[in-house]
Amino acid sequence: MFEYAPAPESRSVVSLDSSYGLFIDGAFDPAREGGTFKTVNPASEEVLAEVASAGPEDVDRAVAAARRAFGQWSALPGSERAKYLFRIARIIQERSRELAVLESLDNGKPIRESRDVDLPLVAAHFFYYAGWADKLAYAGFGPDPRPIGVAGQVIPWNFPLLMLAWKIAPALATGNTVVLKPAETTPLSALFFADVCRQAELPPGVVNIVTGAGDTGAYLVAHPDVDKVAFTGSTEVGREIARTVAGTGKRLSLELGGKAANIVFDDAPIDQAVEGIVNGIFFNQGHVCCAGSRLLVQESVAQELLESLKRRMSTLRLGDPLDKNTDIGAINSAAQLARITELTEIGGQEGAERWSPACELPDRGFWFAPTIFTGVTQAHRIAREEIFGPVLSVLTFRTPAEAIEKANNTPYGLSAGVWTEKGSQILAVADKLRAGVVWANTFNKFDPASPFGGYKESGYGREGGRHGLEAYLA
Template sequence: MSLFEYAPAPESRSIVDIAPSYGLFIDGEFGEAKDTFKTINPADEQVLSEVALAGPEDVDRAVAAARRAFESWSALPGSERAKYLFRIARILQERSRELAVLESLDNGKPIKESRDVDLPLVAAHFFYYAGWADKLKYAGLGPDPRPLGVAGQVIPWNFPLLMLAWKIAPALAAGNTVVLKPAETTPLSALFFADICRQAELPPGVVNIVTGAGDTGRYLVEHPDVNKVAFTGSTEVGRQIARSVAGTGKKLTLELGGKAANIVFDDAPIDQAVEGIVNGIFFNQGHVCCAGSRLLVQESIATELLDSLKRRMATLRVGDPLDKNTDVGAINSAAQLARITELSEIGASEGAERWSPPCELPARGFWFAPTIFTGVTQAHRIAREEIFGPVLSVLTFRTPAEAIEKANNTPYGLSAGIWSEKGSRILAVADKLRAGVVWANTFNKFDPTSPFGGYKESGYGREGGRHGLEAYLA
């Protein structure tokens, strides 16, 4: 089989104007901090901009601004708050091409994903929660639900703008004010969002953005005047946050790691399942907490499915995130690349068989070829630990009961996938899977109307849908 050779189809970088430096967004204005750090493009390691590093006094100022703004913001009728959210949603749509390019530059994800998945979902979340702002008493959360106060929100680097929308949209709709800390390696889209808040004439102090590293996030979640903490990130950091918040009266939601099972039964449509497997683990370079990183395939079709999967992987294009033909972009950071590499080498040393399609990786930047491991057992570290990269562990099963047992044999419980043509089998298996989200004959499908969250070490609380309002209301 000969593959088509695609000519490069680059998206123009000139669409987005990145300033040489950015300050902290507090009380409606950008201001400087004592220290700064650089954010780089993971595809070529070039510096994109210099960003303020918030210290304790900066976080104090941001929380104080949010507290002052809370009195008037929470007092607004829901229909008035909704107008601001609708305005933000429309501006996000108008500036979506600019924001998609920025997200791909700062994060490393392919432009077709940031353009076709991230940005439409970001706008959709603001539209959706704008619609809830004047209907809170009908959300099933009591006749007179009230906002909590100041929300301290810490988001990860894998979906910077989408995680911002998941956090900020329901918080504002419910009448809270926000101090948000974006990830150290991907601060730029949050800072652009600050400019969108000004463009939408959002009252000063309603949204504040403090950039920095882990310490900045710690100052925010431990701040005594924060009423609500929302965190998406690693299970290890989630545990630390849960300990620091315990006994303080702060409301907490945690959306943490995952090691999702993608279960393929012998009656599944093979070609459709292969597309779902590829989307489940190689979407966003595997930097997805709900990625289908454990493939459980019924023994009788394992050989056929793996042959088809390898043929499909051979067509994946790895390279420049701004090329519209790219399927797999750059790994977000040197530190993440080192972790993916280490766990992959451990998988090979423990006896699993490693395979990657032939692909030429760029000389500069952080890159990792799409990889699958076969001959994996439940004792292998690559089957137990979250790799957070484009690495798939393949296990087999004989009966539905064995599939369920293996799928649930994990400390995580965020998501799962089931592939079968029998609706009764899908429902029966889904009912026994201990996972917050179970996809049937698809994977990685998100909608603002649907709640998302996990069990066990994948955290607690839900984001999205009516359920997502509960975390921001008393």
């Protein structure tokens, strides 16, 4: 293995204030109730900034601002709304280095991922939906589709800026106004996005950002003047939101947890499959709803594939997220690290065999070595529950029918992967997998023109593509 000299990205491209208010009606404002909280760098536990925590009165103000702005914004011709979206997309591209460093500081993900994956996709989503803004009559949702009104959007901490783009871009393109609540542990990129909106001269009130913990999200979801709720996060919280919204007439879309099967057949190109497996579960430290956390490998090639996978895992570099050589960054929070640790300990107690490459963990911050479990059965909790960390459960199968049965034996249905050289097998297996997205001979590939979403306990509704417009049209 090569010894890599450190190649740190400069922190100086980001200028952080000591404290941040809420972004309401085009201006930053302190919280009137609810107080403040601190956001920390998960790689070092250093406090980055103090952030306002929105209480009910603050959420009221944000929703009222969005309601006031809705009439004027929704009345604009689509081509005018498109200009703002194009402007936002260009500013994101211009500030992409600054935003990528900020995202890695606040979230813990490697700079290589935030720079080369997250930020290009964020800009691409705004460009893509800008293109739809004046073509809604041709989107297949009727000749004169109308916006719903005020959208309350709650996003998670794993892809803070990308999830924001998935939510805000289609909402604005279709003429809705937005109140968005970012995750408590990763509020900074949303607050910087508020500054992007000001730079783009977006009319006040069209986008409002309220920061805070779960209570703030609960106020927003339950607010009587919110017409549409969009949530990405855990299945448990999704259920709570569905109960809150039931009977209110609010529109709801949910993108929840997953326990995706990555299926490798005996004719798959092993080296290519190994890269896909590594990308599927260790990308973003496994903090991915659609992560390929269950590897189903055909018995006849299981030994060969596992040897190759272990060799590849031994080359992964864990450490400073701002180092351009880092493959595995920090776990986002102490709470998430505790959950990953607990479930992996249970995996060992239940009899699965645990393996990690030799890996030195830093003294400070939240870290977990990339880990695989072999000898896993479908009864193991590590094969059933979403760990949301860099932990892979390996199961084997003999026939395609067995692979499909094992892949579908989960309450989730967000994504899946199929690795084989036969096109007919790809189509036959993909057709039988109960998952919203099925990748063939690749994994974790996203495109703004392609819809994404799940079945069963992975939620309902689609984001991305033409389908992503529907959630925001009456």
